[in-house]
Amino acid sequence: MGNAAGGGPRVLLRQLRETLAEPLGSQDRLNKIVDLIADNMRADVCSFYVLRDDSALELFATHGLKPEAVHMTTLRLGEGLVGLIAAEAEPLSLLDATAHPAFAYRPETGEDPFNSFLGVPVLRSGQTLGVLVVQNSERRAYGEDETEAMLTTATILAEMLSASEFESLIKPGSDIDLRRPRMLEVVSFGEGIALGHVVLHDPRVVVMNFVADDTDEEKARLEKAIRTMRMSIDDMFKRGDMQLSSDHRDILESYRMFAHDRGWVRRIEEAIDNGLTAEAATERVQNDTRARMLRQADPYIRDRLHDLDDLANRLLRVLTGNGKVGATELPDNAVVVARNMGPADLLEYDRTKLRAIVLEDGAATAHVAIVARSLGLVAVGQADSIASICETGDDIIVDGTLGVVYLRPTSEIEASYADKVKLSAKRRAHFAELRDKPSITKDGVEVTLLHNSGLVADLHALEETGAAGVGLFRTELQFMIASKLPRLSEQIDLYREAIRIAGDKPVVFRLLDIGGDKVVPYLRSMAEENPAMGWRSLRLALDRPGLLRTQVRALLQAADGRPLKILVPMVTEVAEFRQARQVIKKEWERLKRTGAPVPEKIELGSMVEVPSLLFELDHLMPEVDFVSIGSNDLVQFLTATDRANPRVARNYDPIALPRLRALRLIVDSAARYNVPVTMCGELAGRPIEALALLSIGMTRLSMGASSIGPIKEMILSLEIEPIRTAVAAALSEGADGGSIRDLLVEWAARQNLPI
DSSP: OOTTSSSHHHHHHHHHHHHHHSOOOHHHHHHHHHHHHHHHHTOSEEEEEEEBTTSEEEEEEEESSOGGGTTTOEEETTSHHHHHHHHHTOOEEESOGGGSTTOOOOGGGTOTTOOEEEEEEEEETTEEEEEEEEEESSOOOOOHHHHHHHHHHHHHHHHHHHTTTTGGGSOTTOOBGGGOOEEEEOEESSOOEEEEEEEESSOOOOOOOOBOSOHHHHHHHHHHHHHHHHHHHHHHTTSGGGTSOHHHHHHHHHHHHHHTOHHHHHHHHHHHHTTBOHHHHHHHHHHHHHHHHHTOOOHHHHHHHHHHHHHHHHHHHHHHOOOOOOTTOOOTTEEEEESOOOHHHHHTSOTTTEEEEEESSOOTTSHHHHHHHHTTOEEEEOOTTHHHHOOTTOEEEEETTTTEEEESOOHHHHHHHHHHHHHHHHHHHHHHHTTTSOOBOTTSOBOEEEEEEOOGGGTTHHHHHTOSOEEEEETHHHHHSOSSOOOHHHHHHHHHHHHHHHTTSOEEEEOOOOBTTBOOTTSOOOOOSOGGGSSOHHHHHHHSHHHHHHHHHHHHHHTTTSOEEEEEOOOOSHHHHHHHHHHHHHHHHHHHHTTOOOOSOEEEEEEEOSGGGGGGHHHHGGGOSEEEEOHHHHHHHHHTOOTTOHHHHTSSOTTSHHHHHHHHHHHHHHHHTTOOEEEOSGGGGSHHHHHHHHHTTOOEEEEOHHHHHHHHHHHHTOOOHHHHHHHHHHHSTTOOOOOHHHHHHHHHHHTTOOO
């Protein structure tokens, strides 16, 4: 800090550590802290302002200004020099504070004699918590060392604030901004409401040790930790799951770039020179960098923020030795908050206590979202920066119906949602009453309602919902959550248990559909520019016949002589379906030769999800026993929009005229050949979308278990024939059509449908 200082930053940090350990009241502790800073900086004034939840900066402590101004003087965010620093999250050093255009005079403080000014933001996770200021009556140019010392001190004040150190100083009815209630608009992955407590999936490492006793030792620790971290990143490049997707490699390349950035490492070293431990220095530099990146308009820079956050947290874990919090340790009514997570991560949690998941990233068709729905969890995504602004234990409300998250909700909002949950329980009871009622419209059209599944755990819902069976059993989930390729016996056990639980209700087993966004770490592959259109699903299975034969063998043996339904995914042309059928036939013959019971009947179906198959329907239908439409991929390919990319995934309505015409092609073709057709994509579980499917003649819908009740309720209230006539007119050639969605909403209102 140079000769101007009264002892240097390390002396100040040691004094602060001692002060934090003393049995002092909150105000006395703060008063002593500002006295120590003023003495160390040889400043006439040191003041600490805290950002309140009403966006006002309140003077919490001062050395040198009038004591009566404490807890009385406030500045709005952006007002005055203090408000400017809080808004921009940048330090400000001035020879003559009164000459600055943002200067705001507060007569009650008695700051008239003071000219020189140095203020720094108090930051945590890039969020401004307050402002720390020193002033001098003489004109004085504060140097970089002094600014660094102030920023270092601000790091400790930030942790004190986050630890509720100053709760007793907050006026009744107010709170600090760090803990203010927040509402975030999100993208819903499924309907439902959850009230609970935050559990961070990848919790922020809490730094406990701030003050360095030996800077050389801290730098050595930093060097060792960075070396360890770089080696772990390099090792990840060699793993199979990082070869499957170019997206994963892009993320790793970002990690590698930041990890080898000398500027980043140098800033951490400079913070250590100012007296911080290696972990506190990493935290301080990350706070500063995050604050700057959050305020950038360039979306690319903001997107890189997650990469840097993850990297800094990775380094902090190496430095502190903190591992990830065990996924099984959950409070009741837990809501897991994460930047992103895979289905395997989700399945590690105790599902008896888990109520919802909230992701910063993700899309409704991502695999983790599909798994969440199958488990009956409320799930939302694109909750901007939520992992950085919440703490484990915070109260949270997740409204998947409206697409809203309330973090630290007010008592009024909490009471309102408690009533909604009671109402929701009544609706569930009402849906349970519908369980045994046939799913028939008012004008006599019978609709078959089926479950989508992939876990034995959610098959028990068949009994609760009264569904007619499982229209889609996603066999890949067993592969995705395993650390190595499941053995034949393990696959047999899973399929046999699924058939046992379903009883006399049919289960359609879809063959392995991996690749794309469904990463399996032990299957090595080249990195692909566009994995959704790459080596995945049936293409992978036909190239790896041993994998396909083993799965077919397991399915045939698990049936134990009973009927078996097998669905072939991602068929691009009829020739591929024939290849898969040939593999199944050979395995059936092989099993029969052993004398073991063979399925009394095998029904073989094809997924229709690749647009080229629309032009081979007349060749496909005579070959199959049934077809299933995969709306997720079909809409993705028809619109050339990556379903996992939130920037484009919502741009195209899946039931708009072009897509609905494509779906009608399939339905009409299946009807000509008397082939059952089922919708097993996400469309079937949403009321307006389900109504669109019924309006084009589809009568078999497969969906998540939680959607069965609402869809059945709609069907029982529905007269479908007039809607079919109206939709057919809209879809007819030459008609301008307008919005199919608007048309269906109008009909739903006319028939008073529960949508």
